[in-house]
Amino acid sequence: ETGVTQTPRHLVMGMTNKKSLKCEQHLGHNAMYWYKQSAKKPLELMFVYNFKEQTENNSVPSRFSPECPNSSHLFLHLHTLQPEDSALYLCASSPSSEETQYFGPGTRLLVL
Amino acid sequence: TQLLEQSPQFLSIQEGENLTVYCNSSSVFSSLQWYRQEPGEGPVLLVTVVTGGEVKKLKRLTFQFGDARKDSSLHITAAQPGDTGLYLCAGQVGSSNTGKLIFGQGTTLQVKP
Numbered sequence: 001e002t003g004v005t006q007t008p009r010h011l012v013m014g015m016t017n018k019k020s021l022k023c024e025q026h027l028g029h030n031a032m033y034w035y036k037q038s039a040k041k042p043l044e045l046m047f048v049y050n051f052k053e054q055t056e057n058n059s060v061p062s063r064f065s066p067e068c069p070n071s072s073h074l075f076l077h078l079h080t081l082q083p084e085d086s087a088l089y090l091c092a093s094s095p096s097s098e099e100t101q102y103f104g105p106g107t108r109l110l111v112l
Numbered sequence: 113t114q115l116l117e118q119s120p121q122f123l124s125i126q127e128g129e130n131l132t133v134y135c136n137s138s139s140v141f142s143s144l145q146w147y148r149q150e151p152g153e154g155p156v157l158l159v160t161v162v163t164g165g166e167v168k169k170l171k172r173l174t175f176q177f178g179d180a181r182k183d184s185s186l187h188i189t190a191a192q193p194g195d196t197g198l199y200l201c202a203g204q205v206g207s208s209n210t211g212k213l214i215f216g217q218g219t220t221l222q223v224k225p
Contacts, residue, residue, distance in 0.1 A: 004154075042116070043155075043200070043215040056212060090154050098204065100145055101213060103154035 003027040004104035006091050012110045013081065021076040021107045023091030031097040032074040034066060037088040037106070049074060050097045081111045115139075116203055118216030125191055126224055133186045133199055133219045141203035144184045145213070146175055149198040158186075191223045 004025045013019050025032065034046040048056035049068040063085075065077040074091055088108050092101040116137045125131055135144070143162045147155035159168050161177035161184060168175045172195075174187040184201055198220050202213040 006154075040217075042217045043202075043213075045212060048212070092154075098142070100143075100157060100160045101202075102157060103147070105154045106152075108152065 004091060004093055004102055006089075006104040006107050008107060009105065010108045010110075012112065013078070014112055015081060015083070017081075018077070018079045020078065021089055021091075021109075023074040023076075023104055025072055025074075025091075025093040025102075025104075027093060027095075027102065029093035029095050029102075030071050031094045031099075031101075032068060032071070033092040033094075033101060034074065034076050035090040035092065035103075037090055043090070046076075048097065055097065078109075081109075083111050085109065086111045116201060116214050116216040118201055118219055120219060121217060122220050122222075124222040124224065127193060128190050129223075131188050131191060131221070133201075133221075134183070135185065135201035135203075135216050136183045137203060137214070138182065139203065139205075139214070140181050141205065141214075142181070143204045144177055144181075145202045145204070146184070146186055147200040147202065149200060149218075155200055188221075191221075193223045193225050196221055196223050 007022045031050045036044045045058050046060045047066045052068050067075040088106045090106045091104040094101040119134050145160045146158045149155040159175045164179045164181045166177045172189045176185050198218045200218045201216045205212045
């Protein structure tokens, strides 16, 4: 399944860096999501966008800033991250916010 | 806080054995998905169950949704090394239109040849 793509696949950054993660879906879906997956913890929902509007912010620190310019693209802007932010960041999309979600391959992030 | 308890967390079995993974919650879900994830990749959808009591089969995998839509199970018959991976269940919050999925912690399955 290559309907949801994410770049970069791997990222190493210092705590003072600014970087962005990109997600693109080619499925014609209207809802897009960011998740964080850390070791030994369940997948954590971060943000939900439905028709380009943010409908959920799951108490995410402001050093993570999402952007959804259109229904096909989703960004996660990163600024002054902490080492504990190191994780696999997954993007997903679904036809609508109540339907099954399809995941991208993720970006493995390491914050030094 | 809505929780989805998945068990067991780890399972190591020999090829040909059968196994069952359980997913339990005190919350009612409008639907429940099962995903399989390989190292370094995103979760891949296996099945979605919607109706209480529903049973779906995918080759050697059998998925069941509890009558009350609070729990689910995944049964694998005659496991193969290719079944190795992380199995995740995820429940769709009932009346929400925000797309909130609640994930279990996952079951890491290792099938030895």
